Amino acid sequence: MTPLRAPKQRALLFLLAAVVPLCAPRPASATIKYRVSLAHAGEHLFQVEMEIPSPAPGTQVAMPAWNALYQVRDFTYRIRSPKAVISDAANGGEQPVELRPIDKQTWEIEPLSAQLAGAKDDSRAVVSYAIQWNDPGPFNSQLNDHHAFVNFAEILMYVPNRRSEDTEVAFSDLPPGWKLLSELPAGHGAESFQAESYDALVDAPVEAGKFLSFAFDNQGAHFRVAVDATEWDKGLLEADLKRITSYELSLMGGPPYKEYTFFFHIGPYADVGGGGMEHANCTAISAASVESAAAIAAHEFFHAWNVKRIRPRALEPVDYTQEQKTRALWFAEGVTSAYASYALVRSGLWNKGHFYDDLAMQIGELEARPARQWQSVEESSLDAWLEKYDDYNTPDRSISYYNKGQLVGVLLDLSVRDATGNRKSLDDIMRQMYTEYAKAGKFYDESGGIERAVEEIADKPYGDFFHRFVSGTDAIPYGEFLGLAGLQLKLQTTNTADLGFWPQGEPGKDVTVSSLEPGSPAEIAGLHDGDVIFPSDNKSSRQDFAAWLRARSIGDRVALRVRRDGQESEISFLVGARQDRQYSIVEMPQPSDQQRRIRDGLLHGTTD
Numbered sequence: 304m305t306p307l308r309a310p311k312q313r314a315l316l317f318l319l320a321a322v323v324p325l326c327a328p329r330p331a332s333a334t335i336k337y338r339v340s341l342a343h344a345g346e347h348l349f350q351v352e353m354e355i356p357s358p359a360p361g362t363q364v365a366m367p368a369w370n371a372l373y374q375v376r377d378f379t380y381r382i383r384s385p386k387a388v389i390s391d392a393a394n395g396g397e398q399p400v401e402l403r404p405i406d407k408q409t410w411e412i413e414p415l416s417a418q419l420a421g422a423k424d425d426s427r428a429v430v431s432y433a434i435q436w437n438d439p440g441p442f443n444s445q446l447n448d449h450h451a452f453v454n455f456a457e458i459l460m461y462v463p464n465r466r467s468e469d470t471e472v473a474f475s476d477l478p479p480g481w482k483l484l485s486e487l488p489a490g491h492g493a494e495s496f497q498a499e500s501y502d503a504l505v506d507a508p509v510e511a512g513k514f515l516s517f518a519f520d521n522q523g524a525h526f527r528v529a530v531d532a533t534e535w536d537k538g539l540l541e542a543d544l545k546r547i548t549s550y551e552l553s554l555m556g557g558p559p560y561k562e563y564t565f566f567f568h569i570g571p572y573a574d575v576g577g578g579g580m581e582h583a584n585c586t587a588i589s590a591a592s593v594e595s596a597a598a599i600a601a602h603e604f605f606h607a608w609n610v611k612r613i614r615p616r617a618l619e620p621v622d623y624t625q626e627q628k629t630r631a632l633w634f635a636e637g638v639t640s641a642y643a644s645y646a647l648v649r650s651g652l653w654n655k656g657h658f659y660d661d662l663a664m665q666i667g668e669l670e671a672r673p674a675r676q677w678q679s680v681e682e683s684s685l686d687a688w689l690e691k692y693d694d695y696n697t698p699d700r701s702i703s704y705y706n707k708g709q710l711v712g713v714l715l716d717l718s719v720r721d722a723t724g725n726r727k728s729l730d731d732i733m734r735q736m737y738t739e740y741a742k743a744g745k746f747y748d749e750s751g752g753i754e755r756a757v758e759e760i761a762d763k764p765y766g767d768f769f770h771r772f773v774s775g776t777d778a779i780p781y782g783e784f785l786g787l788a789g790l791q792l793k794l795q796t797t798n799t800a801d802l803g804f805w806p807q808g809e810p811g812k813d814v815t816v817s818s819l820e821p822g823s824p825a826e827i828a829g830l831h832d833g834d835v836i837f838p839s840d841n842k843s844s845r846q847d848f849a850a851w852l853r854a855r856s857i858g859d860r861v862a863l864r865v866r867r868d869g870q871e872s873e874i875s876f877l878v879g880a881r882q883d884r885q886y887s888i889v890e891m892p893q894p895s896d897q898q899r900r901i902r903d904g905l906l907h908g909t910t911d
């Protein structure tokens with residue numbers, strides 16, 4: 304992800320800037336300038352020119368290996384024909400130079416002799432390339448005839464030892480009628496933006512196109528909302544955003560910025576690659592509907608505090624070249640999800656039944672994953688980088704730090720409310736960490752930093768809790784924790800028909816076997832993943848055979864013709880059963896006074 308821009312971190316940068324010039328003088332005008340042409344929208348090619356003032360001998364340029372997702376995605380592979388020239392204004396000359404590959408994402412500009420480089424303030428290296436992107440969603444970049452969305456770290460190279468220098472990006476060749484929006488300050492020319500560093504630049508995406516926009520003010524901050532949608536209800540979106548921002552701003556004691564921008568892509572097309580991506584002063588969200596966009600906004604907006612400002616030390620400074628691991632994603636992401644659910648119920652967008660159902664669903668999700676018995680939520684955080692592999696995400700292999708992190712957040716909340724007679728809560732822990740770390744320009748030290756904040760607020764040791772549920776894999780006694788708020792967990796099991804595989808195929812097309820369960824009657828009868836299957840009588844629901852299969856009941860005999868490696872055979876088996884576990888949370892009819900106060904506190908965000 305992208306780096307912090309808290310005021311105190313800026314102070315740190317000033318400190319570095321004050322030290323650096325002593326050993327490496329640089330001209331006052333040093334601004335690394337980028338020019339991005341959108342002339343080739345139809346081919347999805349951003350044409351990029353990067354101008355590096357006063358390049359020293361040995362200057363390197365690099366393309367980030369990751370950004371926006373905790374996944375190494377090697378953006379280098381998208382680059383077309385990188386080139387470099389050195390220009391020397393004094394002599395009016397421009398000389399092509401080689402870009403020598405150093406590793407998969409770094410090049411050295413050479414030859415940069417002393418005559419051409421460094422010694423002369425007016426020399427410039429200009430690196431140019433095209434980079435192709437047409438991927439939807441907030442974690443990607445996209446250029447097509449409809450719009451452009453840019454995460455700068457996905458299209459712009461950087462100079463590894465000059466990331467802290469000023470930058471400016473100028474766009475050109477916008478199609479007629481397009482406008483630009485970014486949270487970055489305007490640059491010197493038209494259609495340009497500037498940032499104090501590469502890290503600040505890449506923490507603010509840009510939307511270009513014919514989007515609609517509106518604005519509102521809330522608790523001293525100005526909010527801008529850009530919407531690119533097929534169909535949307537402005538009144539509903541605005542009302543929802545006002546409620547969410549009001550609650551979270553009040554919770555955290557006001558805005559840490561003057562202005563914040565929401566970028567929305569809403570519509571059926573936005574469901575692919577949907578979700579939200581947080582930045583220090585903005586967020587980009589893709590969702591199928593206004594309702595789901597608002598629910599995602601409740602999570603992303605809280606990131607403006609939790610992770611962008613209240614930030615684990617292991618994520619700083621950003622290393623664009625390789626995986627950057629932290630044990631604390633359960634807090635950065637999971638507790639942010641807990642606050643999304645709190646924001647929705649406490650602002651009235653959800654009723655309490657919706658909140659209980661969401662919490663029960665999270666419990667069901669964790670309990671359905673056998674990996675909960677051996678992968679802790681800290682290990683799940685460290686292994687986030689494996690999520691790009693589908694097999695890693697199976698229930699046998701991993702748990703989700705979003706899912707268990709959300710549950711651990713609610714358990715901590717209930718436990719602290721109980722320990723303090725509902726005088727303190729998770730809200731106090733968040734505010735404590737905001738003051739102790741973010742406002743002081745510090746980063747917290749993984750789970751240990753969180754544990755200390757909890758102990759300070761609860762005024763009792765929490766080592767055992769963290770040992771059991773954060774670094775450990777103890778079974779969670781949900782009943783005990785929920786009971787503190789006068790709530791009960793109910794479990795209902797039902798038997799559901801289970802084919803033992805997923806029949807993959809659209810109506811009228813071949814149906815293939817996928818996700819075959821080892822040990823299922825279908826597998827024992829001889830079915831393989833990838834088999835093409837037909838009804839053995841050649842007629843039963845040929846038009847939508849996959850749907851017909853899915854509608855079978857427990858004990859039904861299914862007879863199939865199977866085609867594999869050019870051979871056909873017949874297989875039959877009886878449809879088996881699967882036990883579905885459905886959790887629900889209900890209120891105890893006669894809670895004690897403390898249970899009732901904790902329950903009210905949880906639902907309304909109050910303490911006594």
Ligand SMILES: [Zn+2]
Binds near residue numbers: 602603606635636
């Ligand atoms: Zn998140």
